[in-house]
Amino acid sequence: MTGHSEEDTSQSMKGCRGEKRVSFPPDEEMVFDFVEIKTALQEADCLTLTDIILAYKQNCEKHHVNPSPKALDQLKVQWSERLDYCSCESLEEILKSVQFDFISLQGAELEENGASSLLDMFLYYESATHLDVSSNSGMGFSGWLSLSHLLRQSGCLWRLDACNMPMVDYAAQALSKALLTSRLTVLHLENTCLSGKPLFTLVGALKRNAALQELYISDNNLNGYQDSMQLGDLLKYNSTLRTLDLSNNTISDTGLEEICDALSIQKAGLRMLILSNNHITHHGLIHLHNVLPCLKTLETLNLGNNNLENRGIHTLKESLMINHSLLQLGLASTGITCEGAVTLAEILAENLQIQCLDVRHNQVLAGGLMALSLALKINHSLIRLDLDQNLKEKEEFLIETQKMLLSRISDLCIVNAVAAKGTALQPAPPSPPNCSETTSQPHPNS
The missing domain is CATH 3.80.10.10 (Ribonuclease Inhibitor)
Structure with a gap:
């Protein structure tokens, strides 16, 4: 047994009381492995359709699910069959290999975990510019939360269709939070029971939204009183909206008055107003x-x-x-x-x-x-x-x-x-010398 001097013991106790020393290995030894998603995406450009289908089938085996016939149908991502959690997870091999203009999940019977997982993948891989999640009333809180994250953070998504399902409180709040900063330019919310509190929540966000240009909210039983007042506020304070579809509601003569009052004070005006079938x-x-x-x-x-x-x-x-x-x-x-x-x-x-x-x-x-x-x-x-x-x-x-x-x-x-x-087809005539230099420019999406 080796003995220790009193000085050694003192130094040892002093170290235990908090004097710790940390050292790092050289930079080249610190990182031993990494994964770069952009490299994977670049390599995906060289994949053939057969490669993608094979990878998808292998991933289905991994998750113990049968390959989706709809997914295999020339990889047209328009699923109308039920997608459970494992089915959603198995689609990653497709999503990381191909970017789509349009992905339709209409009527896919998404449940909460599957919807959350799939929407997170859409965000990670920037999968689509147009997404349709209509007729999926089982998305649940987590699904809507993931959709909210997607809308806020996606750099390429410009259109969302979320029709034919009730806009419950958590869904309205998640969507409204996303619309505060979202880059969406087109939003379809037909037949979503918007009347009342959901519309109030939505308009609260859209009054501060600076990107949305087209809003379609037909078939929502919007009335000529509180709902029309909200629509009036939207038109008064939103400066980017160009199209508003209110067809098949009950705006009536009273609601039309609210809308006209708002139009009269608009600074940047609406270009398309659809009021068909509104009891006017x-x-x-x-x-x-x-x-x-x-x-x-x-x-x-x-x-x-x-x-x-x-x-x-x-x-x-x-x-x-x-x-x-x-x-x-x-x-x-x-x-x-x-x-x-x-x-x-x-x-x-x-x-x-x-x-x-x-x-x-x-x-x-x-x-x-x-x-x-x-x-x-x-x-x-x-x-x-x-x-x-x-x-x-x-x-x-x-x-x-x-x-x-x-x-x-x-x-x-x-x-x-x-x-x-x-x-x-004829060239425009030159402007006269006294023409104002502040001629308004057409909107880029007109």
């Missing part, structure tokens, strides 16, 4: 009449499948004559007769901007067609006039007149279209 009547169009003359950016307005009647068209007459931004107007199934068609003809004689007009599924007979054909002799902007082609007149000479007028209207629209195309 001619009474509500007075609000639209008041705002249309001051709108500078609205190009498409769809009021189809609302009971506007001839009185509604008459209400909009003067404002449509003054408006210089509207290019497309949808009035299908709005209760218009020949009287309303005559009013539309008067509008077309004055408004030389409108290019497309839809008046299908109305009672427009020979008299209304005559007025429209006469207006087209003056109007050279209209290149498409959608009319019912079935012959509604009963007397023989009126049937022949209707055929002739439909043909004439079609020919006049073709002449306008050819002239418009020729004008577009």
